[in-house]
Amino acid sequence: MITSTGWIIITGILVAVSCALVGTFLVLRKMSLMGDAISHAVLPGIVIAFLLTAGRNTFPMLIGAGIFGLFTVWLTEELSKKGRIFHDASMGIVFTTLFAIGVILISLFAGNVDIDQECVLYGEIAYVPWDLWIWQGTNMGPRPVWILGMVLIINITFITSMYKELKTYSFSPQLATTLGLPVTLIHYGLMGTVSFTTIASFESVGAILVVALLIVPPATAYLLTDRLHRLLLLSAFFGITSAIGGYYLAWWINSSIAGAIAVLAGIQFALVFLLSPKYGLLGRKFRGQVRYKSAEDTILQKETTFM
């Protein structure tokens, strides 16, 4: 029998691994902020699905939010093209507006919706063990674990079945286009899995902290290896360690578990950033490689590139 602590940790691990796997491609494609945008923008979808189904039906929620996720991606690109504004600004407009609408919907229907503003921000992973799935009178364990397990299987299936295509696409979309790969399909497929993963993780870690799990573990791994399969495994590993460590950190200081997971992921990144033999700060100092990039290449100097 698994204790409630066990269920929380299992949930955390499932969230972390699902996020790390799809997040790796976001980081490689330099679309990390699309993950941020999607995780914010699916909120109205989640709330509407909650309202329509009275909260306890998962599939409409997944579908509703999935539609909003792809809608965000599409709208950002359309607005950027049609409205002739920079991609980052267009993304900022789309996702903050959708998120604002979601928050307004929550406060309007506060009585009918089983989510509150705090849940939006940092989830309720501590309640997972009590959200049981009773199937034909049998206790099947916590419902979120089943959903997250399913999402993880979907993600793994997607990545393994499209491994070569995703690899080409994430390192060089131009080459992928030249080779005749269905780039648009891969792009929207990836965005679709990001949406699913975000929504499934929403209850556990909330809309904002899921970004930490999408981006930080893959970025950490990216400082250690150059090979895609190792990158995926290492990201998953760092996701798992931050989930487990985060739980105990939160238990120790008596705080939000999701917040602690994000903080721990950040600490891991900081350590690897300092100590990584090949791409770390000290390693390069040691080899006399002081600057990694020219001054023009940094945030305060040059425009950031998205997509």
Add this chain to the structure above:
Amino acid sequence: MDIFFEFFSLQDPNIRYVLAGTILLGLSAGALGCFAILRRRALVGDAVAHAILPGVCLAFIVAGGKDPFMLILGAFVFGLLSMVTMDFISRNSRIAPDASIGMVLSVFFGLGVVLLTIIQSTGHIDQSGLDDFLFGQAAAMVGQDVMVFGGLSLLILLITILTFKELKLISFDPNFAQSIGYPVKRMEFLLALLMVLTITAGIQAVGVVLMASMLIIPAAAARYWTDSLRVMLLIAAGVGAFSGITGSFISYTAPAMPTGPWMVVSTALIFFLSFLLAPGRGEIARHIQKKRLSYRVACENILKTLYAMEEEDGRADRVRTWQELRKRRHLSRGRMRKVVSTLLKKNLIAFYAGTPDGYVLTNDGRKMAKRLVRVHRLWEKYLNQHLQIAEDHVHEDAESMEHLITSEIEAELRRSLGSPELDPHLSKIPYDSDEDTKTKKGDSRP
């Protein structure tokens, strides 16, 4: 309705305070946002806004409750820290800027959430109003808050006005600014500082989660109305102020509602209206322009077709029937009728001796058609001669360029090609007789 008048009659001094505070905030956020957008820092602003949450929480812990000065200090320190961290990570590793923005945003925010929940669980500190910093609550501001945050906004506006010229220069052309000896680094730092301050000023009214949109959306909306940075700044500040008014009104009528989302939605509405309606750059205006251009092209194509027929059989007096025209130009019946009647009205074509089913070019019409054919062939010649494009590949391009080339470009083409006799397909390039080339008749449009 009553509540509307009650609010806008400004009888209640509290309303006056809150309104003044949010308007000032909207003004400064709108104005600063223009620079953020132009320099592509929109999402950096988002990260900074999220990253000040731990600063806010620490300020609560240190001050033992809400204290505007501590809040500003805490938020400012963490805002600056987050910017430095983002810059440091992307400067010193292979991590791309977007990933470092996302990491700082989420990890700092996670730290904020940890502190927030610690404060809530210990309960030692007066935590009333701490939640207001997540999504904003303008009505919860008391006199002192308004003075401090409003004063901060005023300061930001003042600095922006004083350094407007320099900020403009580094936003558009930092390399040029560098080369004429401006302290670009220092100016960029000042701008970053102003951005952090603006975000800090907005935390109580808008909240950390949605503050960035107050930078992005008003500026993006203003961009549709003007090409001048000064005007853009004014419009964006106005949009920001407007959302400040809506935000505090909603905050007043529905105290349970967070203010931030409403401010965002009201600016988003203005953005959407600007996107649709703005003259020149707006979607509807552009649609009309496109329609007009395509109609003009259709008219010009009919003139050209008539001219081509004349060229083929060398007879300017022969009537060309409706059927002949439709065989050459695939326009729908209705559109063709409209185009022909426009051309008739403009006196560019005429019925031949009063028969209603055939047309000839008038002298004006012929001159115009000739010009179109001339620029078409000149352009083909130019592509062929200067850009080395094969002569069987130049027609398509010329087909669209002929409608766009102005008389200045035409003169330039003729000068650089030396008024050639023949185009790459060895068709004769028709020039006007001498007296016509001097007057710029060719530029008239149907």
